[in-house]
Amino acid sequence: DxxxxxxxxxxxxxxxxxxxxxxxxxxGHDYLFWYRQTMMRGLELLIYFNNNVPIDDSGMxxxxxxxxxxxxxxxxxxxxxxxxxxxxxxxxxxxxxxxFYEQYFGPGTRLTVT
Amino acid sequence: xxxxxxxPSMDCAEGRAANLPCNHSTIxxxxxxxxxxxxxxxxxxxxxxxxxxxxxNEMASLIITEDRKSSTLILPHATLRxxxxxxxxxxxxxxxxxxxxxRLTIIP
Numbered sequence: 001d002x003x004x005x006x007x008x009x010x011x012x013x014x015x016x017x018x019x020x021x022x023x024x025x026x027x028g029h030d031y032l033f034w035y036r037q038t039m040m041r042g043l044e045l046l047i048y049f050n051n052n053v054p055i056d057d058s059g060m061x062x063x064x065x066x067x068x069x070x071x072x073x074x075x076x077x078x079x080x081x082x083x084x085x086x087x088x089x090x091x092x093x094x095x096x097x098x099x100f101y102e103q104y105f106g107p108g109t110r111l112t113v114t
Numbered sequence: 115x116x117x118x119x120x121x122p123s124m125d126c127a128e129g130r131a132a133n134l135p136c137n138h139s140t141i142x143x144x145x146x147x148x149x150x151x152x153x154x155x156x157x158x159x160x161x162x163x164x165x166x167x168x169x170x171n172e173m174a175s176l177i178i179t180e181d182r183k184s185s186t187l188i189l190p191h192a193t194l195r196x197x198x199x200x201x202x203x204x205x206x207x208x209x210x211x212x213x214x215x216x217r218l219t220i221i222p
Contacts, residue, residue, distance in 0.1 A: 003150070004157075016139060031208060043201075043212035056209065091157050095208070102148075105157030 004106035006092050018080040021109045024073055025094030033103060034067055034077050035091040037065045043091075049075065082113045118202045123217040125169060132189040134216050136202030139183040145206040149187045151198040156199065158212070161187065192220045 005024040013019055026034045033048040043086050047057040052069045060067070064083070069075040079086055091101040120139040126132040138147065146164040162169055162176045164185075169176045175188040189196055201215040 033210075042214060043152075045209055045211070048208065050208070093157070102160035102163065103158075105159070108155075108157050 004069070004092055004094055004104055005092075006106040006109050008109060010110045010112075012114065013082055014114055015083055016081045017113075018078065019082045019086075019111060019113075020054065021074045021077040021090050021092075023077070023092030023106060025075070025092070026075065026096075026104055029094035029096045029104070030072075031095040031103075032069060032075050033093040033095070034075070035093065035105075036088045037091065037108075038088045046077070079111075082111075086114045087111055087113050116203055118166070118213055120200075120202050120213065120216045122214065123219070124222040125221055126189075127221050128194060129191055132196065132218060132220070134187040134189075134200050134202075134218065135184065136187070137184045138202070138204045141182050141204050142206060144195050145204050146201045147176065147182075148186050148205060149174070149176065150201045150203065150210075150212075151196075151200070152215075153195075153198040161200075172201045192218075194220050194222065196220050 005097045007022045030051050034046040035043055036046055037043045046059040047067045048055055065079055068074045087106045090109045093105040093107050095101050095103045146165050148162050149161040150158040151161055152158045162171055163176050164176045164178055178185045197220045199215040199217050201212050203210055
């Protein structure tokens with residue numbers, strides 16, 4: 001298995017632009033998680049899905065952030081409009097069989113908003 | 115989820131055992147202890163987890179005290195590739211809450 005796949009690996013955009021981050025979980029995993037990592041705040045959980053349904057979005061910082069999972073093999077995290085303080089590394093992770101098992105993380109997307 | 119306390123940094127000589135402590139004095143009966151590590155610029159990597167018994171896998175051993183208020187992750191023969199930030203996490207549901215972890219540096 002290729003593991004969790006994220007794209008793009010790096011994204012540089014200007015303030016005010018829409019940014020879409022993509023994630024393909026490991027096949028057969030029924031949980032998908034989005035995290036954000038910054039120097040100031042560390043690694044934070046933004047939202048997670050179970051069987052494509054959002055379960056907990058309490059970590060989503062504000063309405064500019066939205067996440068979808070249209071099917072079991074694809075999820076997006078969208079920021080519209082983007083701001084410089086959104087600059088961070090965004091990780092996607094997936095987990096099998098109930099989420100209590102280990103989470104497998106992707107390589108991350110490094111987002112820079114200028 | 116219970117809060118954990120870890121030393122901010124540790125050094126270990128290459129080839130020696132690295133012992134990383136974690137305090138979780140408020141852990142509940144149904145909460146597991148998980149360990150992850152993050153090598154520079156990579157996504158976190160699962161290492162091991164346990165409830166009350168000691169656990170061992172190909173990467174490490176996890177020793178949990180009888181009262182479950184603390185645990186130790188043991189890397190038996192540390193290599194330079196084990197240099198990373200190690201996170202001890204206590205969780206009772208699907209969510210992982212990462213603290214600041216321990217930055218382990220393996221010294222040649």
